[in-house]
Amino acid sequence: MQPDNNPYLVxxxxxxxxxxxxxxxxxxxxxxxKKFSPRKPGPDKNAIYECGLESKGDAWIPFxxxxxxxxxxxxxxxxxxxxxxxxxxxxxxxxPGAFIAMIVFLLLLVEGLxxxxxxxxxxxx
Amino acid sequence: xxxxxxxTELSKQGIFALKLEELYNWGRKNSVWPLQFGLxxxxxxxxxxxxxxxxxxxxxxxxxxPSPRQADLMIVAGTVTKKMAPQVIRLYNQMPEPKxxxxxxxxxxxxGPFKQGYNVLKGIDRYIPVDVHIPGCxxxxxxxxxxxxxxxKKIEDQSLTGAQRPRHLDANAPSEFPIPRFxxxxxxxxxxxxxxxxxxxxxTD
Numbered sequence: 001m002q003p004d005n006n007p008y009l010v011x012x013x014x015x016x017x018x019x020x021x022x023x024x025x026x027x028x029x030x031x032x033x034k035k036f037s038p039r040k041p042g043p044d045k046n047a048i049y050e051c052g053l054e055s056k057g058d059a060w061i062p063f064x065x066x067x068x069x070x071x072x073x074x075x076x077x078x079x080x081x082x083x084x085x086x087x088x089x090x091x092x093x094x095x096p097g098a099f100i101a102m103i104v105f106l107l108l109l110v111e112g113l114x115x116x117x118x119x120x121x122x123x124x125x
Numbered sequence: 126x127x128x129x130x131x132x133t134e135l136s137k138q139g140i141f142a143l144k145l146e147e148l149y150n151w152g153r154k155n156s157v158w159p160l161q162f163g164l165x166x167x168x169x170x171x172x173x174x175x176x177x178x179x180x181x182x183x184x185x186x187x188x189x190x191p192s193p194r195q196a197d198l199m200i201v202a203g204t205v206t207k208k209m210a211p212q213v214i215r216l217y218n219q220m221p222e223p224k225x226x227x228x229x230x231x232x233x234x235x236x237g238p239f240k241q242g243y244n245v246l247k248g249i250d251r252y253i254p255v256d257v258h259i260p261g262c263x264x265x266x267x268x269x270x271x272x273x274x275x276x277x278k279k280i281e282d283q284s285l286t287g288a289q290r291p292r293h294l295d296a297n298a299p300s301e302f303p304i305p306r307f308x309x310x311x312x313x314x315x316x317x318x319x320x321x322x323x324x325x326x327x328x329t330d
Contacts, residue, residue: 036149036285037222040293040300044218049192052212052219 069121073113080109146285154280157225157273160196161189162216165203167230167263174266184273193219198276200269201255204232204239205246207312211304217253218301222293225280227272228255231262238262251316253302254292 048055087094087102116122127142135142143151163171175181175189190196193216205213217226228249231237236247249255256279257272264272283291292298302320305312 032149037293038296040222042218042301044215044301044304045221047215047219049194049219052216054215 066124069116073116073121076109076112080106147281149285150281150283153223154277155185157184157186157198157276157280158188158190158196159186159198159200160193160216160220161191162199163202164205164209164213165230165232167202167233170263170266171200171202171229171269174269179266179270181270181273184270184277186273193217194221196220197223198225198227199253200227200229201233201249202229204237205249207244207246207307210246210249210252210312211306213249214252214302214304218304222300223291225256225276226253227257227259227269227276229259229269229272230264231260234258234260246312251321252305253317254320 048059050059083102083105087098132142163169173179175187181187186198193199197220199213199217199220201213217224226249228234232239232245233249234255236242236245239245240247246252250258257275259268259272261268283289285291285294299319303314303317305314307313
């Protein structure tokens with residue numbers, strides 16, 4: 001095959017052009033900033049921004065993450081509702097198999113809730 | 126350097142001959158982002174200026190930034206108490222260069238009606254360099270717009286090289302301004318002598 005009628009050549013050229021199109025302004029801005037906005041660091045400028053006040057202590061403290069368990073339980077029951085609603089709407093037209101499947105699904109989730117409750121997750125400490 | 130007459134003729138034909146510096150300043154002056162920062166009643170006028178009726182967005186400055194890291198302009202809008210002054214100066218220090226200050230209203234430029242009080246700073250220009258002062262109590266939004274246009278003019282005229290270049294391009298200029306501490310009776314120091322040059326009353330009689 002001739003190199004000049006390779007069908008992918010155009011795509012390669014366009015890709016290079018696209019990358020250059022994205023990178024050239026960034027490179028120009030970088031070069032410009034090297035010359036015309038030199039870094040001027042300082043203890044105040046590098047300090048943590050806290051609405052102008054001096055920050056007390058370290059800002060990198062672990063945040064109390066208890067809420068995520070509530071969020072997960074909420075999400076599970078949210079999804080449950082999505083399944084329950086169409087089930088309830090078409091309830092009269094469904095056979096006993098669908099009913100048993102839904103009860104199993106519900107029991108699994110209720111079991112999870114009972115487990116979380118028993119673990120004390122629902123009690124805010 | 127292009128001849129002024131030739132430049133005018135060219136611009137009439139729709140050809141704009143510019144120096145790179147002028148293009149840069151044109152972009153800079155039309156995207157001055159103020160710090161979202163109000164101290165007292167002047168802030169209400171500042172808010173009014175940014176709203177639809179006065180529309181600061183016409184000047185490219187509607188993007189009030191909630192962080193000094195993204196702001197170019199500090200509008201000191203209101204009374205600067207001595208309790209607040211260190212915070213104002215710290216915020217100014219935390220803004221990236223190039224940065225500008227508009228002192229808005231009688232309080233910010235001189236202490237205003239509280240000048241005789243014990244707890245109000247008699248002008249923020251005692252600690253940080255102010256580019257535009259606006260008198261008024263409070264100044265009307267039009268006055269802030271005028272201050273803004275004055276600042277734009279100033280940015281437009283700033284040369285990137287030479288003795289008049291902006292502070293951030295001067296390696297010897299300070300990057301930060303000292304933050305005063307609460308002393309026993311007053312802020313210490315009471316002013317920054319590098320910045321504040323009080324006018325000397327010349328009496329001729």
